[in-house]
Amino acid sequence: MSNAATFDTRTDTAIPVESPLAYSYRRSGAPQAGGPSRLQLRERAMLGHLILRGGAIVLDEAVRDVLGISLPGQPQALVQDASGERSIQWLSPDEWLVIVPGGEEFPLETKLREHLGSAHFAISDVSGGQTLVEISGEAARELLMKTVIYDVHPSHFPVGKGVTTVFGKATTIIRRPSEDRWELVIRRSFADYCYRWLLDAAAEYGVNVQQ
Numbered sequence: 001m002s003n004a005a006t007f008d009t010r011t012d013t014a015i016p017v018e019s020p021l022a023y024s025y026r027r028s029g030a031p032q033a034g035g036p037s038r039l040q041l042r043e044r045a046m047l048g049h050l051i052l053r054g055g056a057i058v059l060d061e062a063v064r065d066v067l068g069i070s071l072p073g074q075p076q077a078l079v080q081d082a083s084g085e086r087s088i089q090w091l092s093p094d095e096w097l098v099i100v101p102g103g104e105e106f107p108l109e110t111k112l113r114e115h116l117g118s119a120h121f122a123i124s125d126v127s128g129g130q131t132l133v134e135i136s137g138e139a140a141r142e143l144l145m146k147t148v149i150y151d152v153h154p155s156h157f158p159v160g161k162g163v164t165t166v167f168g169k170a171t172t173i174i175r176r177p178s179e180d181r182w183e184l185v186i187r188r189s190f191a192d193y194c195y196r197w198l199l200d201a202a203a204e205y206g207v208n209v210q211q
Contacts, residue, residue: 019045020131020191025211028196033206038139041198042210044132048105049185050098051091052112054121059096062115063088066108071096078162078175089162089175097173097185099132131191133198135182139205144182146201148174152182168197 021043052059060071072079072090080087086104089097100108109123135143144152150165151157152174162175170193173185186194199207 017046019043020186020188021045021133021195024192024195027192028199030209030211031199031207033208035206037137037208038205039135039137039143039202039207040210041202041207042134042136044134046102047127047132048098048100048102048108049125049127049130050100050105050109051124051126052096052098052121053094053123054116054119055094058116058119059121062112063098066111066115067098067100076161076163078160078177080177084177087175087177089173091164091173099185102127129188131186131188133184133186133194135184135198136180137205139202140180140182143198143202143205144174147197148172150174167194170194 052063056071056073064070067081067086067088069079069081069086069088071088075090075093078087078089086100087098089099091097098108105125105127109125112123141152141154148165148167150163157163157176159176159179162173164171164173167174167184167186167190170187170190172187172190172194175183175185177183184194199209
């Protein structure tokens with residue numbers, strides 16, 4: 001068992017908790033298309049985000065035993081469980097992003113630390129510093145073509161891929177978990193900027209924002 005000091009970052013008090021986009025909804029609203037919509041945006045707020053670092057072989061055994069998913073071995077790969085609620089993305093040769101339903105991150109971290117013992121590894125809970133925005137609809141790829149510098153053509157960006165790239169004047173992680181759905185993992189400090197950028201870029205398609 002690791003001797004690192006850990007704690008659950010989720011409060012169990014009456015203190016209200018807001019998503020990174022809560023301010024944006026108050027400031028910019030959540031537009032609904034008056035007619036046909038070719039684009040939908042939805043924030044999946046308050047998910048659990050963990051960064052894993054260490055040797056792939058040691059981490060893969062622990063992750064498979066605890067989470068039931070193997071670490072993606074290929075660069076820029078994204079894998080999910082059968083439900084699609086839990087995912088692991090390759091970020092660098094010794095770094096992976098794990099996203100799980102909110103509330104699961106601390107128990108998961110605890111179990112991984114118990115399993116890994118004295119191995120050389122690092123686990124960081126970054127749940128409070130990021131949010132995930134889903135983009136779907138027939139115009140989703142067109143929106144991304146106006147927004148990120150990375151090539152999102154299907155021949156270059158197939159399902160099961162994820163990259164870190166430039167978004168406007170910020171950075172974000174862009175992922176493609178399914179044929180008709182894309183995801184942006186956005187830092188909290190960039191959330192309002194990215195949201196307002198998306199609304200402006202999506203206006204021509206008739207965007208619906210789901211809260």
